[in-house]
Amino acid sequence: MSGRGRGVTFAGVVAGEWGKLTGLRSTWWAALVSVVVSGALTYVSAEASSGDPGYEPLGDLTAGLVLTQLGPLVLGVLVGTGEFSTGGFRSAFVAVPRRWLVPAAQAVAVAGFALPLAVGCVAAAVLAVFPAASSRGLPVDLGGGSVPWELAGMVVFLTGLALFGFAVGALVRRVVPALVAVCCLTLVLPVVLTLAVESGGAAFAGEVTPQERAANTVMTLLPSGAGGLLVMPSDALPVAGGPDLGAVGGGLVFAAWALVPFGAAVVRLRLRDVT
Template identity: 50%
Template sequence: MSAAVAAPGVRSDARRGPTFPRVVASEWTKLVSLRAPWWTGGVTVVVAGVITYLSAQASSVDLGFDPVDSLGTGLALAQVGALVLGVLAGAGEFRTGAARTTFTAVPRRWPVVAAQALVTAAFAAVVAVLSVAASVVGILPPAARRGIEVDLWAGETPGVMLGMGLFVVGLTLLGLAIGVLLRRTVPAMVTTLVVALVLPVLLTMVGPPPLPADPAVLEPVAQVTVGGTLMVLSPGGAAQLMTFPASSGPMEGGPDIGPVGGGLVLAAWVLVLLVAAALRLRLRDVR
């Protein structure tokens, strides 16, 4: 009878399972021990800098050239690297079969998904900072040739750089969520690229043609269309708003929600998809 009673002051850690900090540490170790995230992150940084430089160089011949206007142009292509990074972090374990080991050690599903999101966001934040720095470096040579001094702390530039960094982190988490949800690298990759890159372009084609210009003001009449609204509310369209200054106005055919609104829309998509991924993990076994 005495053998069945636990000694006072002794905790049964076996019942409690792994703690969340240990799960986070394990996920971090798994992520940084792979080559693919490092290569993907490095390529993302290089592409951001090179494309920004080429864009600024091409624009430097204009009389009204402002180097800061080219700051976010490199992310138009570099965002592919962020999406791929997220998908690899989310679907990689299912491809190799390591997910079985993970969920055997951590039977509860949500701590693993939360830890993966936290670790991936931290890694993506480093990539984001380096990508923004590479973009800044990319606009300096064209600006110097024109004798223009770049002030990164003037006007809306700090907000644009912050939005660029959050853009990279947000799209990486979007790729992670879709990767965990679909569990297969190729379908997740295709789905992520379609949602983030192709869908916004297709949505711009939806809706009635624009209204003719008002003769009194000789400017096009602003018109909110169904396609424009859906584009702004899509993950890819919302993410694009984060890289624009707040004063740039709405996208064509879309409501004016600004970069903050775009960030909130993208965050909502990421949260919904992560919850859906956690529910699927809870309801269906890992195979």
């Protein structure tokens, strides 16, 4: 796959973008903070809940995801907006006339970095549950039941968040608006919807009201809700009133949150001026 008469290959563009990504100190700091936060929050949650009679060590594995997800999100946004915030897009598109190769290569670089980062975050979470489990004399069976799938789902979830942040950043092209957008969609809006449901209440005990149904449907279809289905135990019940997507359906919705803005960013790049 080459550029128009300039010998530009996709592999070469990927290598260039990988060098830019890994050459920044902020990239490594974001990775380090993400791993530390994942381990620390999981440890605190496990220690706090270990006194419960029915304590299950592996039930705390996802406790740190609420804040851990910020690292991959921010990393993706910074890569997606990087060329435009620094003005580097001018030289980038001179060197690579086929513009779409640049965001495609950036996406590969982001995924390549986010995947081991996600594995590190999950490994930190796993290690963090051992102290609480050992204090209770409870085994930690990582190969039992649906645990391997949940661990894999956590890796996919964190990697996908980095790609989601990158896609929004590439489309918006400005750091602050892109960060506000991804944080609102993944963190703020779910909280607002939850508070709206709680303030509305239910007409009868156990009844799902139209307000709850609408809010839970939206929450399930948001990036954090759809991606969260990837890390749910296989026997977990769906959210009351929300669509029962399952892990596969949730994964498809989650993927759409990254693919749609990425596709829009590529179309904008090809049809409009890059400024």
